Amino acid sequence: MAHTAMSGSGTTAGDDPLQTAVWRLRSRACWADAAALLQPHTAEASLQRASLLVERCLYTEQGWAEAEDALRTAEALAQSDDERGAAACERGQLAYASTLLSVRDRADEARAALGRAAALIAPGAPGRALLDFRRGLLAENLARAPQAARAAYRRAHAGATAQDDPLLMSFTWRHLAGLALREGELAEARHGFAESLRIREELGYLVGTAPALASLADAESEPEASRLRAEAGRLFRLLGGVPTWLATQLTPPAATA
DSSP states (O other): OOOOOOOSSSSSSTTTTHHHHHHHHHHTTHHHHHHOOOOTTHEEEEEEEHHHHHHHHHHHSOOOHHHOOOHEEEEOOOOSSHHHHHHHHHEEEEEEEEHHHTTTHHHHHHHHHHHHHHHHOTTSTTHHHHHHHHHHHHHTTOOOOOHHHHHHHHHHHHHHHHOHHHHHHHHHHHHHHHHHHHOHHHHHHHHHHHHHHHHHHHHTHHHHHHHHHHHHHSSSTTTHHHHHHHHHHHHHHHTTTOTTHHHHTTSSSHHHH
16 A cells, blocks of 8 residues: 655754644644644645645545645645646645545546646656655556556655655655565565664654554564564554554454465
């Protein structure tokens, strides 16, 4: 299962207090509360607010109308190519989430929006790594094209590394590891999943820690796999069953055979 990724500030000491508060709420699955702290009077604030509400849709399968409203506001306020590209990137992610979670098939809209974002966001620009990651998600989960997905994830990983964006790196590590696992490359998969988990724990990204634990469990043997899955289940319940799609992954394969 795929996630949105958006590294904002607020993850380190000395950051803007507002961004720190937004990050703490976001990392604990309180997207609506985090979004409420942002006044959408500028393109930057409206884009961040839309990103939070789009992420909530993917993790909870709820809040679609609110995300659409926030996205329309962000699109209306965007003036530069980078801002318009970022808004298009969020629209592509929302359409992708709707398709992935079988809410409504918006695959064509997702592809068109991310294509528009690619035309607006220059290579090397701050938003390009996130765009590359999301294009990888489409390739992997909608187009079923793992080679194209791997190439996109690698570009995203390189960009996230160059921009010192650890949260996005945690996503690229995890998805590259997932592709490795499918191909039977267990050592590579374990390494990627472990790096993703390490980063999320260091950042305090609680809502992303349970999926990271569950993914690592899929690449481990017993009894370590059961221990990791149990810890993921504890965090999953602590957050009220979020992300919703993780419930099936927390059931070990042997139990459903």
